[in-house]
Amino acid sequence: xxxxxxxxxxxxxxxxxxxxxxxxxxxxxxxxxxxxxxxxxxxxxxxxxxxxxxxxxxxxxxxxxxxxxxxxxxxxxxxxxxxxxxxxxxxxxxxxxxxxxxxxxxxxxxxxxxxxxxxxxxxxxxxxxxxxxxxxxxxxxxxxxxxxxxxxxxxxxxxxxxxxxxxxxxxxxxxxxxxxxxxxxxxxxxxxxxxxxxxxxxxxxxxxxxxxxxxxxxxxxxxxxxxxxxxxxxxxxxxxxxxxxxxxxxxxxxxxxxxxxxxxxxxx
Amino acid sequence: xxxxxxxxxxxxxxxxxxxxxxxxxxxxxxxxxxxxxxxxxxxxxxxxxxxxxxxxxxxxxxxxxxxxxxxxxxxxxxxxxxxxxxxxxxxxxxxxxxxxxxxxxxxxxxxxxxxxxxxxxxxxxxxxxxxxxxxxxxxxxxxxxxxxxxxxxxxxxxxxxxxxxxxxxxxxxxxxxxxxxxxxxxxxxxxxxxxxxxxxxxxxxxxxxxxxxxxxxxxxxxxxxxxxxxxxxxxxxxxxxxxxxxxxxxxxxxxxxxxxxxxxxxxxxxxxxxxxxxxxxxxxxxxxxxxxxxxxxxxxxxxxxxxxxxxxxxxxxxxxxxxxxxxxxxxxxxxxxxxxxxxxxxxxxxxxxxxxxxxxxxxxxxxxxxxxxxxxxxxxxxxxxxxxxxxxxxxxxxxxxxxxxxxxxxxxxxxxxxxxxxxxxxxxxxxxxxxxxxxxxxxxxxxxxxxxxxxxxxxx
Numbered sequence: 208x209x210x211x212x213x214x215x216x217x218x219x220x221x222x223x224x225x226x227x228x229x230x231x232x233x234x235x236x237x238x239x240x241x242x243x244x245x246x247x248x249x250x251x252x253x254x255x256x257x258x259x260x261x262x263x264x265x266x267x268x269x270x271x272x273x274x275x276x277x278x279x280x281x282x283x284x285x286x287x288x289x290x291x292x293x294x295x296x297x298x299x300x301x302x303x304x305x306x307x308x309x310x311x312x313x314x315x316x317x318x319x320x321x322x323x324x325x326x327x328x329x330x331x332x333x334x335x336x337x338x339x340x341x342x343x344x345x346x347x348x349x350x351x352x353x354x355x356x357x358x359x360x361x362x363x364x365x366x367x368x369x370x371x372x373x374x375x376x377x378x379x380x381x382x383x384x385x386x387x388x389x390x391x392x393x394x395x396x397x398x399x400x401x402x403x404x405x406x407x408x409x410x411x412x413x414x415x416x417x418x419x420x421x422x423x424x425x426x427x428x429x430x431x432x433x434x435x436x437x438x439x440x441x442x443x444x445x446x447x448x449x450x451x452x453x454x455x456x457x458x459x460x461x462x463x464x465x466x467x468x469x470x471x472x473x474x475x
Numbered sequence: 476x477x478x479x480x481x482x483x484x485x486x487x488x489x490x491x492x493x494x495x496x497x498x499x500x501x502x503x504x505x506x507x508x509x510x511x512x513x514x515x516x517x518x519x520x521x522x523x524x525x526x527x528x529x530x531x532x533x534x535x536x537x538x539x540x541x542x543x544x545x546x547x548x549x550x551x552x553x554x555x556x557x558x559x560x561x562x563x564x565x566x567x568x569x570x571x572x573x574x575x576x577x578x579x580x581x582x583x584x585x586x587x588x589x590x591x592x593x594x595x596x597x598x599x600x601x602x603x604x605x606x607x608x609x610x611x612x613x614x615x616x617x618x619x620x621x622x623x624x625x626x627x628x629x630x631x632x633x634x635x636x637x638x639x640x641x642x643x644x645x646x647x648x649x650x651x652x653x654x655x656x657x658x659x660x661x662x663x664x665x666x667x668x669x670x671x672x673x674x675x676x677x678x679x680x681x682x683x684x685x686x687x688x689x690x691x692x693x694x695x696x697x698x699x700x701x702x703x704x705x706x707x708x709x710x711x712x713x714x715x716x717x718x719x720x721x722x723x724x725x726x727x728x729x730x731x732x733x734x735x736x737x738x739x740x741x742x743x744x745x746x747x748x749x750x751x752x753x754x755x756x757x758x759x760x761x762x763x764x765x766x767x768x769x770x771x772x773x774x775x776x777x778x779x780x781x782x783x784x785x786x787x788x789x790x791x792x793x794x795x796x797x798x799x800x801x802x803x804x805x806x807x808x809x810x811x812x813x814x815x816x817x818x819x820x821x822x823x824x825x826x827x828x829x830x831x832x833x834x835x836x837x838x839x840x841x842x843x844x845x846x847x848x849x850x851x852x853x854x855x856x857x858x859x860x861x862x863x864x865x866x867x868x869x870x871x872x873x874x875x876x877x878x879x880x881x882x883x884x885x886x887x888x889x890x891x892x893x894x895x896x897x898x899x900x901x902x903x904x905x906x907x908x909x910x911x912x913x914x915x916x917x918x919x920x921x922x923x924x925x926x927x928x929x930x931x932x933x934x935x
Binding site for chain 2: 214270272291292293296297301302304308311312313314316317320321322324327328330331335340343344347348351363367368387388390398430
């Protein structure tokens with residue numbers, strides 16, 4: 208395991224992410240209605256709810272893709288409400304998308320090389336000026352090593368030179384997560400990482416998530432699949448009609464009548 | 476046999492070889508058809524010079540547009556606006572002060588030409604910034620609307636009588652001088668010949684005079700203009716090479732990688748912590764400055780400039796050049812510019828020139844009626860053919876439209892097909908390229924060369 212993936216963190220059970228009274232209206236519809244919750248460090252927290260409960264909107268509000276009408280988002284003690292997505296990502300709160308958003312016309316390697324922070328060559332003059340380009344190339348070589356290690360970790364190194372657009376749905380999810388990890392995040396927001404992923408890959412992806420969580424990463428996971436959430440998360444937040452219906456351990460959620468009513472309908 | 480084909484294939488994989496081969500083919504086609512039809516040496520040299528000129532300007536413009544559209548996905552259809560600002564501001568800065576030369580209605584600030592070129596490029600970049608700040612926050616099609624509107628605003632601004640002439644301070648004491656943009660009647664570019672000044676500055680005027688003497692051996696009557704335009708063409712090709720170098724380095728870098736990511740999916744780039752607005756603005760301004768320079772190079776040797784030169788169709792010519800070559804590829808942009816200039820822009824006119832000078836077919840009918848009636852009444856096609864030949868300039872646009880439609884249907888990725896130009900400052904690939912991709916003839920050749928013995932083993 209590489210240095211970039213293995214990270215030692217202070218073993219404190221604080222809450223890096225705090226969401227307070229988050230509200231977002233689209234026209235007459237209130238997609239998120241005063242949602243408040245916290246995510247504990249080093250845990251895998253599940254965010255569930257039926258379709259239209261406001262889970263993805265909540266994600267977009269947290270990561271700055273949308274700005275909330277009311278409420279605050281606090282990350283590592285700083286108010287990040289309404290900050291630009293790139294600022295939030297650079298603070299170490301990185302998301303993946305519900306439908307994998309690979310950069311199709313770029314190879315897997317290019318996708319991965321894009322992610323790391325603090326790339327000297329992102330300054331145009333350093334990349335272009337003859338004297339300055341040497342340091343860019345040096346950093347590129349170091350990044351490439353990290354990229355290969357990450358590809359190895361996710362077992363997708365055989366796809367390295369493939370165009371990302373040619374990957375299968377599951378491979379794209381792996382790529383997206385690997386790419387997000389290369390930004391050196393503290394916390395990952397995964398929006399339905401298992402949608403459209405076959406069971407074998409799903410198992411592998413879950414193993415990776417657990418392994419990373421053991422290393423100290425924090426995860427907030429949006430997922431439809433109840434069983435998956437119940438079996439893998441220590442803490443579960445249930446959203447319904449834009450509000451936080453309840454939260455607790457999987458056992459508590461399973462026993463909660465309101466959740467069964469809202470989420471599973473009248474079938475159970 | 477097979478060895479020579481592999482050698483040839485390897486050579487072909489080099490982008491410079493591709494471009495050189497294409498240029499060679501274009502020039503030989505022009506030379507051969509001229510020779511076969513008995514074109515005069517003078518006419519031949521002149522047509523080669525203007526061919527080189529148009530290859531140069533369209534290749535530079537296509538390269539600059541490729542940075543916008545091919546790399547960053549910015550839909551700029553206001554190319555002429557940036558060209559116009561480039562040359563007009565350059566003229567404003569570099570024209571001599573009013574009254575020092577006789578011909579011009581208005582003067583300039585009388586600063587050296589290189590200063591004018593830099594200020595012109597800067598002004599084009601600044602206009603790019605002004606356009607970009609509000610428009611880049613919107614989606615691609617809005618940028619398109621804003622840019623084309625801007626290019627028309629620029630044209631009408633230079634046309635307006637308000638800016639035809641006005642007083643402007645030209646020294647620190649605050650004395651003013653009569654300057655202006657000349658309005659609809661145009662602006663005379665009465666600064667010293669830029670090419671000769673350039674040749675003087677680099678100390679090659681002796682070589683230039685020698686070249687004139689050599690050409691005088693072939694064309695005794697007034698050889699200097701021929702040499703002048705040929706040399707200017709060569710300088711332009713040098714500029715193309717400089718653009719190519721600059722944009723290749725821009726593309727093959729972390730900066731270019733972010734641009735590519737913005738083109739593919741801007742939200743992803745932002746979610747990965749990239750301040751995409753910054754990248755888009757820098758890319759847009761750089762492309763605009765390069766377009767401004769292309770405008771300057773196109774027009775500064777022409778003696779005068781009028782606003783109506785900068786009609787939107789010129790923008791679409793550049794787009795056709797880029798589409799022919801395949802957007803996203805610098806090599807393709809140069810080749811597209813060359814093919815467009817040779818086949819679509821200059822080709823029909825050259826054909827017309829050659830035919831009329833060789834066959835001297837006489838007067839063409841003045842309108843469609845007299846052209847078509849002999850064909851219908853007594854099957855005499857000549858008036859119609861003459862009329863067609865005479866209308867080549869108009870038909871040119873039809874041909875371009877047809878070519879564009881054909882391309883979009885059959886070869887949307889352009890001349891070279893799908894290109895892989897890796898966005899990284901180093902070749903990406905594992906330890907000498909173990910996991911090579913198969914079946915892609917155009918794959919990056921440098922990434923999987925057979926190496927010189929060191930690469931494969933050492934890193935194991």
